[in-house]
Amino acid sequence: MLEGILIGLQTAFSIQNLLMVIGGCLIGTFIGMLPGLGPMSIIAIMIPVAISLGDPSAALILLAGVYYGAIFGGSTSSILLNAPGVAGTVATSFDGYPMARDGKAGKALTIAAIASFCGGSIGAILLMIFAPMLSSVALLFHSAEYFALMVVGLSAIAAFAGTGQVAKAILMTLLGLIMATVGEGALFNMPRFTMGLMDLQSGFAFITLAMAMFALPEALYLVMDPARSKSGQSGDIKDLRITRAEAKSIAPVIGRQSLQGFFIGVLPGAGATIASFLGYAVERNIAPEKEKQEFGKGSIKGLAAPETANNAACTGSFVPLLTLGIPGSGTTAILLGALIALNVTPGPRLMVDDPQIFWAVIISMYIGNLVLLILNLPLIPYIAKILAVPRNFLIPFILFFTLMGAYIGQNNATELLLLVGFGICATILRFADYPLAPLLIGFILGGMLEDNFSRSMQLYDGVSFIWERPMTLGLLIIAALLVILPSYRARRARARATGVADGD
Amino acid sequence: MALDRWIGLILLGIFAAYGYAAWFTMDGSLAPFMQRNPIWPSTFPKVLSVMGIIVALIIVLGLEKSDKPREENPSVIVYRQLKEFKLGQAGLLLGLMVAYALLLRPAGFILATVGFLVIGSAILGERRWIIMLIVAGLATGIVWYLVQVVLGIFLRPLPAFMGL
Numbered sequence: 001m002l003e004g005i006l007i008g009l010q011t012a013f014s015i016q017n018l019l020m021v022i023g024g025c026l027i028g029t030f031i032g033m034l035p036g037l038g039p040m041s042i043i044a045i046m047i048p049v050a051i052s053l054g055d056p057s058a059a060l061i062l063l064a065g066v067y068y069g070a071i072f073g074g075s076t077s078s079i080l081l082n083a084p085g086v087a088g089t090v091a092t093s094f095d096g097y098p099m100a101r102d103g104k105a106g107k108a109l110t111i112a113a114i115a116s117f118c119g120g121s122i123g124a125i126l127l128m129i130f131a132p133m134l135s136s137v138a139l140l141f142h143s144a145e146y147f148a149l150m151v152v153g154l155s156a157i158a159a160f161a162g163t164g165q166v167a168k169a170i171l172m173t174l175l176g177l178i179m180a181t182v183g184e185g186a187l188f189n190m191p192r193f194t195m196g197l198m199d200l201q202s203g204f205a206f207i208t209l210a211m212a213m214f215a216l217p218e219a220l221y222l223v224m225d226p227a228r229s230k231s232g233q234s235g236d237i238k239d240l241r242i243t244r245a246e247a248k249s250i251a252p253v254i255g256r257q258s259l260q261g262f263f264i265g266v267l268p269g270a271g272a273t274i275a276s277f278l279g280y281a282v283e284r285n286i287a288p289e290k291e292k293q294e295f296g297k298g299s300i301k302g303l304a305a306p307e308t309a310n311n312a313a314c315t316g317s318f319v320p321l322l323t324l325g326i327p328g329s330g331t332t333a334i335l336l337g338a339l340i341a342l343n344v345t346p347g348p349r350l351m352v353d354d355p356q357i358f359w360a361v362i363i364s365m366y367i368g369n370l371v372l373l374i375l376n377l378p379l380i381p382y383i384a385k386i387l388a389v390p391r392n393f394l395i396p397f398i399l400f401f402t403l404m405g406a407y408i409g410q411n412n413a414t415e416l417l418l419l420v421g422f423g424i425c426a427t428i429l430r431f432a433d434y435p436l437a438p439l440l441i442g443f444i445l446g447g448m449l450e451d452n453f454s455r456s457m458q459l460y461d462g463v464s465f466i467w468e469r470p471m472t473l474g475l476l477i478i479a480a481l482l483v484i485l486p487s488y489r490a491r492r493a494r495a496r497a498t499g500v501a502d503g504d
Numbered sequence: 505m506a507l508d509r510w511i512g513l514i515l516l517g518i519f520a521a522y523g524y525a526a527w528f529t530m531d532g533s534l535a536p537f538m539q540r541n542p543i544w545p546s547t548f549p550k551v552l553s554v555m556g557i558i559v560a561l562i563i564v565l566g567l568e569k570s571d572k573p574r575e576e577n578p579s580v581i582v583y584r585q586l587k588e589f590k591l592g593q594a595g596l597l598l599g600l601m602v603a604y605a606l607l608l609r610p611a612g613f614i615l616a617t618v619g620f621l622v623i624g625s626a627i628l629g630e631r632r633w634i635i636m637l638i639v640a641g642l643a644t645g646i647v648w649y650l651v652q653v654v655l656g657i658f659l660r661p662l663p664a665f666m667g668l
Contacts, residue, residue: 188545224589396624416605432508
């Protein structure tokens with residue numbers, strides 16, 4: 001492990017990679033601050049740039065920096081404008097915005113930055129401890145277990161990430177999976193479902209799909225609903241300092257939420273949003289009665305809790321990605337796609353085959369957090385000026401960057417038409433409350449899922465691997481329970497509710 | 505019927521067509537030696553199509569109700585508000601994107617991009633033409649430089665008839 005850390009330090013502290021972290025954090029903060037643009041869109045837009053770097057460690061470091069920066073930028077707009085740019089920072093606005101209204105915007109930003117820093121750093125330490133452990137277990141896995149594990153991951157994402165409707169999330173996952181079967185697979189050497197079109201021979205491009213699923217609908221929403229992109233004067237940000245007493249009172253909150261956030265982030269499908277809401281709720285419940293009254297009115301604990309939790313969860317979500325190669329969230333799914341495009345397959349072999357990538361990413365997480373704290377915080381009053389950029393200029397640029405991203409990736413103008421077509425479909429799906437992240441995760445995992453499934457079928461000459469390998473069977477049962485239980489519980493609760501209504 | 509169930513119906517159709525291809529048409533062209541394999545190119549799609557059809561039916565038939573009314577969720581846009589939305593602007597911008605896709609090669613990057621950015625702002629109601637042109641020109645130049653020189657990806661800068 002020590003050797004790995006040293007390799008990581010060596011890679012992460014090269015001039016190029018340091019610039020990547022700093023640049024990524026700044027770009028992420030910059031764009032994440034724009035209301036309505038989440039980290040997924042930003043990362044999707046940045047992917048062509050990262051891929052053309054050609055160096056997987058540098059690319060992953062850049063994208064990870066963008067990710068933290070986006071979360072940090074999102075909390076800034078939550079605090080200053082009450083307009084969270086990212087779902088994971090909605091809970092931040094509960095107490096952050098009241099503080100800003102009281103003229104304590106500077107203090108709120110400092111608390112947010114310190115809480116993010118601690119959450120991210122503690123998360124990175126936990127990642128260092130847990131990722132190698134999980135990796136060594138995962139090395140024992142065979143194709144059959146991998147197949148089952150991906151099924152568990154996909155069902156967990158469908159069960160937790162949906163808007164309470166599991167069937168829709170599963171349907172989106174399946175849609176992603178069938179989209180992944182289009183084109184020529186490595187295993188069979190024959191084109192499938194291309195409908196005779198040459199352009200589909202190599203399948204759908206992942207970047208185009210990522211842009212169409214996230215960046216384009218968000219931009220279109222900004223156009224259609226001007227209220228979402230309220231821009232305004234953020235006022236003066238001064239007095240960034242906090243007192244010793246305040247630091248003392250938020251310290252235990254940060255400690256608790258770093259741990260809790262990290263472990264929620266590790267679970268597939270959970271992630272920063274759930275971690276931040278849960279963190280806020282837990283801290284409110286265990287706070288003394290007097291402080292409980294302050295929650296929602298500008299409590300520093302209420303601000304520190306979600307900020308710590310969402311950053312720790314971001315770090316936690318790298319655990320399944322780096323150790324199993326299974327993304328737990330939309331954002332890490334996009335990172336996985338980028339890595340595959342760079343010819344790196346994340347998974348338990350990553351630590352063995354490419355230790356410099358693995359450790360450099362973890363080390364760069366520290367650096368990224370440090371950059372956010374010492375570089376971004378003092379710059380915030382200036383960066384916040386971007387909130388005043390008129391949307392008439394902003395939106396065409398966002399659209400242009402999605403187009404450029406899809407074009408650079410494939411160098412093919414047909415891809416742009418696909419982008420617009422998928423973007424329209426995605427917007428309609430979002431109208432109808434269909435979650436889009438499961439679709440993209442299904443699409444990215446689809447190839448691997450089928451490969452592992454086929455390999456186990458070939459090894460066992462049929463589907464007998466399901467009952468001949470107990471671990472596979474166990475994982476598949478967990479997957480089934482994950483899908484069935486929420487619908488069953490909802491159905492029972494409804495049955496009970498209607499029963500009561502009938503009795504009246 | 506609510507929009508989400510209509511979409512469920514469309515998706516059901518997609519899964520049915522996909523399933524038809526997987527179950528009935530794909531295996532015809534399979535080489536004889538491949539047929540001895542326990543797994544065929546159509547095996548995984550067959551599984552997916554069956555699952556997709558079942559889940560789509562659950563949605564279309566309304567067997568699963570949301571446990572909380574969607575109006576409670578602020579992040580979800582209720583599609584009944586659609587009338588209040590600026591659909592025209594969005595449609596025009598999408599049209600502009602299609603035009604950009606079709607014109608990028610023939611008209612060259614610089615012309616197409618400056619046009620896209622200026623017309624895009626104009627659609628959104630901006631009328632300060634000079635500023636728009638300057639901003640669009642600067643941005644186009646910077647992006648072209650980054651893509652062509654820094655990233656080394658060829659982008660034809662000028663219209664096709666002007667050579668290059």
